[in-house]
Amino acid sequence: MEVTGTAQHEAWRERALPPVEQLGAGLWSIPVPIPHNPLRYVSVYAFALDGGGLGLLDTGWESDDGWRTLGEGLAAIGGGVADVRGVLVTHLHFDHLGLAERVRQASGAWVAMHPADAAIVGSRVHRDPVASVRAEVAFLVSLGADPDEAAADVGRPEHFAPFSRMAVPDRLLEDGDLADLPGWTLRAVHTPGHTPGHLCFAEERTGLFFSGDHVLPRISPNVSTTHDGVPDPLGDYVASLAAVGRREVTEVLPAHEWRFRGLTERTDQLRAHHEHRLAELLAAVRAHPHSTPWQLAGLLTWSRPWDQYARRMRIFAVTETDAHLRLLAARGLVTGSGGAVPTWTVRAR
Template sequence: MNTSPSLPAEDDGTRHWTEPGIYTVAPGVYRIPLPMPNDGLRAVNVYALTDGDTLVLIDSGWAVPEARERLGEALRGIGAGLGDVSRFLITHVHRDHYTMAIALRREFGGKVALGSLEEPSLTAAANPTRRSMDTQARLLVRCGAGPLLAELAREYGDLPRQHIDLWERPDEWLEPGPRTVLPGRKLEVVHTPGHTTGHVVFADEDAGLLFAGDHVLPHITPSIGFEAVPAELPLRDFLDSLRLVRAMPDRRLLPAHGPVTASVHRRVDELLDHHDRRLVVIAETVASGANTAYAAAHLLRWTRRERELLELDVFNRTLAVLETAAHLDLLVHQGRLTATDQDGVRCYATS
């Protein structure tokens, strides 16, 4: 590692969290925001852990030239380079977390570790015959979203698969439990399904930190079950995972998208309350006559700006309809609604 770094800035909240650079979170822990082209989230946080000799990254960024350049510049701030990364610990298999690790592994040889329950989705994503958004298209049929399905096909049907060559297998499949990642630094791997089936978070008990990936985000609710091989009840899994994290000691929240905040518990409580209220509202849409996820999604408001469904772009409308379906299916599981399948469309009714 280079011995003449420029000093990183303190992560004190005085700058917008997406502003390029490298920010000190805690001794030996640095936050690096990397750009996400053509994505409303704007940036993804990568976290660098180092003892001065060894460098480990939690998540890696989206494998695009601008993000690679920003990562290299940021690492120079702690006297390191891209080739110094010995290991990538990846929270989940979405492209903004996983693909840069694979690209850098090919070039420099660092090891990549990913939650073991991500294997089915990773395998499906790597299938060259699978079309972009194929899984989501099948789910939209079940949601009764014919018009949206046609629009999605026009938007994505003929596009080349992004990063198909970067969906390589990791060097290690992570299992829950403690692991030493650097001399004197131990992390607890915690399985937190919901956002994806194999999502994991990393808890640093000694430093009082939780590297939360997309499981707990400070400003938005993460999408649920957007993956190549989705779970049967992803919202149930997500809420159970939130409760699991809530039962752990409170720690500083180090999210993948958004600023570092003081309390994981505070944000988890907000997310649980949000979904409790959302379940009530979605049940009311069925009582008012909306019998499919697509129909129910039209009666809801979306984002903090309270937008109507048709005000969203086609990708975010897809997310909205699928998340409505996840809430409806959980209500059925809880016995608060019933569901029947009619010509491939799932129809809901009050119990």
């Protein structure tokens, strides 16, 4: 792999926000900070449109600091929020969709995303913080969590209020659709896994590939089960990686970290990472049969000791473990016991 976002890479090493950069004629990256998050920022991409105005790909985390930073970034390229005509959203997470409603209110821009993520954002449960908490706690209990621990990890409904107010898109983009950004040929590429409706965008005129969170240069995105998700998100993710890895692109422009070349190499690395993880989990199931995902997560290798995991970090770890279990089950290697809280064993052959 070749690092092409050298200023981004250097800023990452210095733990600083990278600069606003012009990446080509009519194309810029604007970093918008993510508070209290090791990812630090999301790269919002701005496109100058034929006939005037701007298009955005993602918007950043909804906060006053994020809003100010986005506005300053647009001013640095000679525009402003009022110039935005349309917003493409790679997926429903708050660091990508969060500011879209403020942008729409300030500019009248349309907001577009994949129907699968749009359905989640607009769902009754998602728009109701109390229902969101209740659904997530129940889901964690079904994975083996103690109800009190699950409730403590999920947190109170007021913490969910900002997420319940995210923009419901007014346009939908399916796989293969061309985005309505005049002067650009941005083709939607459905890459489910990180979320059911995650979209990458292939710019067919330049060969640029906007990978969202699907392919990042340093880390693997979280791929987890959720109460409102799909049955086998990791299986979807691995299949999406294989399809994307066959593309010939000039440069990869991800939502986090830095730009790079070597898409095929990176997708191969990510697939190998998950195969290693699947093998480790299979060994844990073999050594500890009749365990729940909550129990099995504590037996795996993580970036820090398991007893230091709590709240959202522990939720991500357990639901990611569950996603790996479901792919092992789809491959016929493990079987669940069924019931309210399934346990897992190696499948007899």
